[in-house]
Amino acid sequence: MNYSETVEHLYSRLPYFTRDGKAALKPDLTNTLKLCEALGNPQNKFKSIHVAGTNGKGSTSNILSAIFQQHGYKTGLYTSPHLLDFRERIRINGVMIPQQFVVDFVAKNDELIETIKPSFFEVTVALCFLYFAEENIDIAIIETGLGGRLDSTNIITPELSVITNIGLDHTDLLGDSLEKIAWEKAGIIKQNVATVIGESHPETDSVFIEKARSVNAPIFFADKDLMLAEINVESDLKGSYQKKNIQTVLKSLSVLETEGFTFERNKVQSALLNVQKLTGFSGRWEIIQESGPKIIADTGHNAHGLTLVTEQLSKESFDKLHIIFGMVSDKDRTPVLNILPKNAQYYFCKPALPRALDAEILRTEAEGFDLKGNSYESVISAYLSALKNANNNDLIFIGGSTFVVAEIMEYLQNNKSNA
DSSP states (O other): OOHHHHHHHHHHHSOOHHHHGGGGOOSSSHHHHHHHHHTTOGGGSSEEEEEEOSSSHHHHHHHHHHHHHHTTOOEEEEOOOOSSOGGGGEEETTEEOOHHHHHHHHHHHHHHHHHHOOOHHHHHHHHHHHHHHHTTOSEEEEEOSSOSTTOTTTTOOOSEEEEOOOOSOSHHHHOSSHHHHHHHHGGGOOTTOOEEESSOOTTTHHHHHHHHHHTTOOEEEHHHHSOGGGOOOOOSOOOTTHHHHHHHHHHHHHHHHTTTOOOOHHHHHHHHHTHHHHHOOOOSSEEEESSSSEEEEOOOOSHHHHHHHHHHHTTSOOSOEEEEEOOBTTSOHHHHHHHSOSSEEEEEEOOSSTTBOOHHHHHHHHHTTTOEEEEESSHHHHHHHHHHHOOTTOEEEEESSHHHHHHHHHHHHHHHHHO
C-alpha cells in the first residue's frame, strides 16, 4: 500500500472518533499499553511535556514546541485532530512524519493491530511514540486527544504537566459539570511531576489541588502568578485570547527552569513571533484574506472557545458580518447558539462526516436565538454563497467546527495548486 491507501486502511477498519464519536473511545489504557509494550515501550525513551485542557491546548503545545525548537532542542510535537493531512499530528521541529514511516509502521505491525484491535487514535499515539524514540528527540510536547485520565497519551511520565483551562465540552464523555471535567483532566497529574494550571476557577481549583497533593506534585496557577497586563509580548498567533495561552507557557517555562532547563528571553520572543513558521500551526484566528472581503477562520467549537472568538470578532471593523457555521451533532448547541453574534448573516452548513449536524436543523434551532440565515448542503456551497454576497468592506468568519475550517482550507489549497 502507498501512503494514501495506508491512511485510508486505518480510517476504514479502526474505530475513529471523527466518524464514530463516542463508540470509538476505549474505556481504559489497555490497548495503548499493549501496543507500546510490543513496540518496546518507546514512550519511555524521550522526555516530554503533557498538555491537556478544554481550549487552548493546541496553541499552548505549538508555542511550547516553537520555544524549544528556537533553543536548539530536537522537538517532537503531537497534536490532534489534523486539518488537511494526517501527518500534521506528528512533527519533529515542525516537519511532518515522513509518509514512508507511516506506511512501514502499518505494514510491519498490521498483525499486531489486528490482534489488539485498537482505535485509530490509539494507533496514532503508538506510531508517534515510536517515531519520536527512533529519531532520538530531545523532548516531546504531547497534547491529549480528549480528557486526560483515560486519554491514550496518558502513559507517559512527563517533565511537566500543563492543563490550560476547563470548560463544558464533551459532557457526555467527561461529565456534565466543570468539577467532573476537571477531575478527568487532572488524570494527567503524575507522582512528583510539577503541574501548571493555566486558568484558575472556583469550581475546579480544589480538584487540581487535591489531586496534586495526593501524588506529591507541585502545582502552580499561571493566572495567579502572572498578570495578563504584565505580558507585553508579541506573537504571530493573532487572536487576543492567545495572551492567556502565552501566560500559561511563560509560567511553564519558569517552572521548567527550576528543574534545570534554561531559556533565553530573546529566543522566547523570537519563537513567539514565529510559531506558525516553526511548527506549521494553523486554524486559530487564521486570516485567510486581509480584505475584499476580510476572511478569518477559527476552529473554536464549544461555548468556552467561541466566547473568546466572539469577543475577538467584536473588535473587528466591518460593514457586514457573514458567518459560515457548522457543528457536529454530539455537541451541546444551546450554549453555543446563545453566545453567537446576532448582527450577522449566517450560512449554516453540514461538514462532510457522519457525525455532522444537518444544516437545516442547525438553522431552525438558531432561529430561536434570533440568528438569521440560510442552510446549505455543503460547507463549500455556503462559502461560495458568502463570497458572492459579501462586499469589500465586509468580514466573513468561518467556524463552529474543526471540520468546517478543514474543508474550506482544503478547498482553497486545491484551488491554489490548480491555479
